[in-house]
Amino acid sequence: MYNQTKIILLSLVLFTVAGCSVSRAVNKTLSPPADTKWVNVEVKNPSSYTKPFPLEVLYTSTTCKRELMSMRDGKHYEKVGYNPVKIPLQNQHDSDIWNAKIAKDGGGKCNWKLSEFNLGIEYIDATHLGKGLVPGTAVGATIAFDDNATKNGLFKTVHGDINLSPIYYPYIREVRLNSTETTLSLLGEKNFISLKADGTNKISFIPRLDESKVTRYIGVAKKEPDSYAKIIYPDGSVAPEGTIIPDFNKINAK
Secondary structure, three states: OHHHOOOHHHOOOOEOOOEEEOOOOOOOOOEOOOOOOEEEEEEEOOOOOEEEOOEEEEEEEEEEEEEEEEOOOOOEEEEEEEEEEEEOOEEOOOOOEEEEEEEOEEEOOOOEEEEEEEEEEEEOOOHHHOOOEEEOOOEEEEEEOOOOOOOOOOOEEEEOOEEEOOEEEEEEEEOOOOOOOEEEEEEOOOOEEEEEEEOOOEEEEOOEEOOOOOEEEEOOOOOOOOOOOEEEOOOOOEOOOOOOOOOHHHHHOO
């Protein structure tokens, strides 16, 4: 599910590495001004078994900052304010195209500015590839619009409009250890692509899904010496012992 992505957007609201937040009422109402610029988002759903998840958007404010307290010495300090929101995409005339738009200037009393957002797809139906399967984690892209979002240095800058068409394959994970669920997720070269937008007004995400190549992960039933999880590739070959991430290039090879 999209809330299993564990991307930074919604996890930054309460805690930081150096301190914890101090409760203070902040007006998070968005009120884009008439002259705001918009980011138009288009997602093409590749299968009836998948669906785009709502855009996970993060606005920041230097007007309404977060007040934090250092866990080292108890001193208070301020950092940029966060306002995470979800924006649903709208289906266009029962087609496979879904659209939404995001205001770059969120306005409001806090003068919210667009910092970054997640877009992507997830399985909503998993049983067509195996009895008892449940939908797993989502895939997609994180698009950043400011330096606050890209401070980890993992984002590649793209100038102008962005067009993405990654290919994904099914990934069945049987964890076994402390779990009875077997999940069906989407596996890509990167589960989330990280890009910084420069002068971007439109983002098109047109993923491809090839369900003819299924990779399986079979976890250990209990922790024992020399006991390893097993990754089985679509051609039946098994990854070397100790492998924890499938080799995408092996799966993607013709």
